[in-house]
Amino acid sequence: MDYKISVIGSTGSIGRQTLDVAENLGIKVAALSANSQVELISQQARKFKPEFIAMGNEKAAKDLRVALSDMDVKIGWGEEALTEAAAIDSADCLVTAVSGSVGLKPTLAAIEKKKRIAFANKETLVCSGEIMMKKVAECGAELLPVDSEHSAIFQCLEGRGKEQLHKILLTGSGGPFRGKKRETLENITPADALKHPTWSMGAKISIDSATMMNKGLEFIEAMHLFAVKPEDIQIVIHPQSVIHSMVELVDGTVIAQLGCPDMRLPIQYALTYPNRMPSRSEHLDFTTLKDLTFEAPDFENMPCLRLAVECAKTGGIKPCVMSAANEVAVHMFLRGELGYNRIYDCVQAAVDHFDGPADDIDVVIEADRAAREFVNKNFGKA
Ligand code: NDP
Numbered sequence: 001m002d003y004k005i006s007v008i009g010s011t012g013s014i015g016r017q018t019l020d021v022a023e024n025l026g027i028k029v030a031a032l033s034a035n036s037q038v039e040l041i042s043q044q045a046r047k048f049k050p051e052f053i054a055m056g057n058e059k060a061a062k063d064l065r066v067a068l069s070d071m072d073v074k075i076g077w078g079e080e081a082l083t084e085a086a087a088i089d090s091a092d093c094l095v096t097a098v099s100g101s102v103g104l105k106p107t108l109a110a111i112e113k114k115k116r117i118a119f120a121n122k123e124t125l126v127c128s129g130e131i132m133m134k135k136v137a138e139c140g141a142e143l144l145p146v147d148s149e150h151s152a153i154f155q156c157l158e159g160r161g162k163e164q165l166h167k168i169l170l171t172g173s174g175g176p177f178r179g180k181k182r183e184t185l186e187n188i189t190p191a192d193a194l195k196h197p198t199w200s201m202g203a204k205i206s207i208d209s210a211t212m213m214n215k216g217l218e219f220i221e222a223m224h225l226f227a228v229k230p231e232d233i234q235i236v237i238h239p240q241s242v243i244h245s246m247v248e249l250v251d252g253t254v255i256a257q258l259g260c261p262d263m264r265l266p267i268q269y270a271l272t273y274p275n276r277m278p279s280r281s282e283h284l285d286f287t288t289l290k291d292l293t294f295e296a297p298d299f300e301n302m303p304c305l306r307l308a309v310e311c312a313k314t315g316g317i318k319p320c321v322m323s324a325a326n327e328v329a330v331h332m333f334l335r336g337e338l339g340y341n342r343i344y345d346c347v348q349a350a351v352d353h354f355d356g357p358a359d360d361i362d363v364v365i366e367a368d369r370a371a372r373e374f375v376n377k378n379f380g381k382a
């Protein structure tokens with residue numbers, strides 16, 4: 001394919017799968033970026049020969065320069081370099097595969113360059129939904145979902161006017177603790193919470209899937225991507241993750257998108273849209289599929305999900321504060337500094353503490369910073 005991508009977060013779960021898709025389809029790579037995984041990104045660089053690589057810190061950039069001293073590649077570090085990689089002129093498309101709000105400025109820069117954004121980094125849209133969608137429309141950029149549920153909804157809505165949509169049925173597996181009472185989760189360790197029943201993902205999103213904050217973030221992501229209200233989205237638990245989401249039309253027809261739980265499928269569709277190409281993913285075999293089951297979400301025992309839906313309804317800076325506080329709390333939990341159930345307590349406290357409109361990007365960035373500071377101060381190790 002005569003098509004070039006830039007991948008921010010190329011060493012992560014989505015980033016590596018993106019490069020697998022790129023290799024299979026012969027898509028070229030203009031820029032790569034990672035935080036600190038020097039060895040892996042140097043292997044990626046030798047294979048894909050990008051013109052620019054951005055690292056998260058100076059030491060990683062220095063080490064990478066040594067590792068790639070025989071190659072003609074520019075290497076930078078820090079936020080500016082990440083933004084340069086994201087918005088690099090020679091790329092047609094940016095794949096946002098970093099985790100967390102670090103992707104916000106780079107994504108906005110690529111939108112301003114009118115690029116296609118293959119969009120995985122949901123935290124950025126949760127933080128700045130209205131601002132980002134307005135910018136996409138103003139600049140004539142293209143935001144194509146990589147998140148499997150949103151890719152499914154996008155595919156189910158293709159070719160349909162919005163007046164045909166009755167509601168979005170956002171499916172979720174329910175995570176590793178589906179059916180458990182909150183009080184029994186007190187002593188959950190990171191290793192327990194990282195075991196997802198159907199998907200293999202990065203650490204942060206795996207914990208979000210356990211607390212179901214991930215489904216909450218996806219609820220807000222869907223509101224912005226498809227310009228719908230909270231009451232137009234229903235969350236449906238579907239443990240097998242074969243149906244990736246559905247839409248219900250005004251006449252009662254339901255359209256679903258199905259496939260094996262393999263992120264390379266939605267990644268590939270965001271890259272090849274509106275075309276379809278053969279993929280490396282397994283195909284579904286309906287004769288071996290036993291049950292497709294559905295149930296209502298348990299808002300009582302998954303309070304992060306309830307909180308996210310509330311923040312979606314309130315709007316303003318609440319979704320941004322929620323997402324930033326959650327990011328900090330999840331990393332504290334992963335480092336063994338915070339109990340599992342305290343993740344929700346942290347996020348709820350931050351959401352209760354901050355309020356206000358989110359009509360400007362600087363306001364959003366400040367809300368993100370303040371929420372992180374709040375959690376570190378009130379819940380962090382002294
Ligand atoms: P990972 O944690 O696996 O990967 C994160 C990537 O971002 C790594 O390449 C990491 O580099 C890089 N990174 C982190 N901080 C910085 C920084 N400051 N500067 C530059 N690069 C940085 O995450 P996932 O791939 O799981 O998730 C990525 C995004 O996609 C998230 O927003 C997630 O919600 C979303 N998503 C993920 C899915 C999945 O299946 N994994 C499914 C749907 C959405 P390094 O390796 O050096 O640390």
Ligand code: MG
Binds near residue numbers: 147148149218
């Ligand atoms: Mg998802």
